[in-house]
Amino acid sequence: QVQLVESGGGLVQTGGSLRLSCAASGSIDSINAMGWYRQAPGKQRELVARITSGGSTNYADSVKGRFTISRDHAKNTVYLQMNLQMNSLKPEDTAVYYCNADVRTPDRYLDIWGQGTLVTVSS
Numbered sequence: 001q002v003q004l005v006e007s008g009g010g011l012v013q014t015g016g017s018l019r020l021s022c023a024a025s026g027s028i029d030s031i032n033a034m035g036w037y038r039q040a041p042g043k044q045r046e047l048v049a050r051i052t053s054g055g056s057t058n059y060a061d062s063v064k065g066r067f068t069i070s071r072d073h074a075k076n077t078v079y080l081q082m083n084l085q086m087n088s089l090k091p092e093d094t095a096v097y098y099c100n101a102d103v104r105t106p107d108r109y110l111d112i113w114g115q116g117t118l119v120t121v122s123s
Contacts, residue, residue: 001026001027002024002025002026002027002028002101002103002105002110002112003024003025003026003112004022004023004024004099004100004101004112004113004114005022005023005025005114005115006020006021006022006097006098006099006114006115006116006117007020007021007022007023007117008020008021008117009097009117009118009119010118010119010120011120011122012089012119012120012121012122013121013122014089014090014091014121014122014123015088015089016089016121017085017086017087017088017089018086018089018119019083019084019085019086020036020083020084020086020097020099020117020119021081021082021083021084022034022036022081022082022083022084022099022101022114023078023080023081024078024079024080024081024082024101024103024112025077025078025079026079026105027105027106028079028080028103028104028105029104029105029106030053030103030104031053031079031080031101031102031103031104032052032053032102032103032104033050033051033052033053033101033102034050034051034071034080034082034099034100034101034102035047035048035049035050035051035069035099035100035101036048036049036050036069036082036084036097036098036099036100037097037098037100038093038095038096038097038098038119039095039096039098039116040092040094040095040096043095045098046060047060048060048063048067048084048097049063049067049068049069049084050069051069051070051071051082055071057069062092063086063093066086066087066088066089067084067085067086067087068084068085068087069082069083069084069085070082070083070085071083082099082101084097086119089119089121090121091121091122091123092121093119093121094119094120094121095118095119096116096117096118096119097116097117097118097119098113098114098116099113099114100112100113100114
């Protein structure tokens with residue numbers, strides 16, 4: 001069983017910063033790529049940032065220069081942790097942020113989602 005657990009959401013004022021984390025654990029052989037998506041009320045889910053196993057990154061134009069995605073090595077029961085440092089936050093960044101991972105287990109490939117964490121930016 002594989003799971004993604006997100007943390008770090010909350011309420012922040014415009015111009016502030018937050019750091020989101022996503023911990024991947026379980027029966028994992030490898031992770032091809034991980035990413036952050038967000039969904040604002042009444043809008044479709046959109047890609048925020050993504051990082052591959054080779055370290056390549058891509059960002060939505062709306063967050064370039066403000067958000068940084070990164071990975072941490074495995075610790076204890078966590079196979080891999082992905083982080084999203086969000087600076088200079090704007091009210092339009094308000095959304096539920098979801099972690100996503102392309103995971104290879106001993107017997108299958110999985111596209112896994114976390115439960116989501118709410119980020120609210122007040123004006």
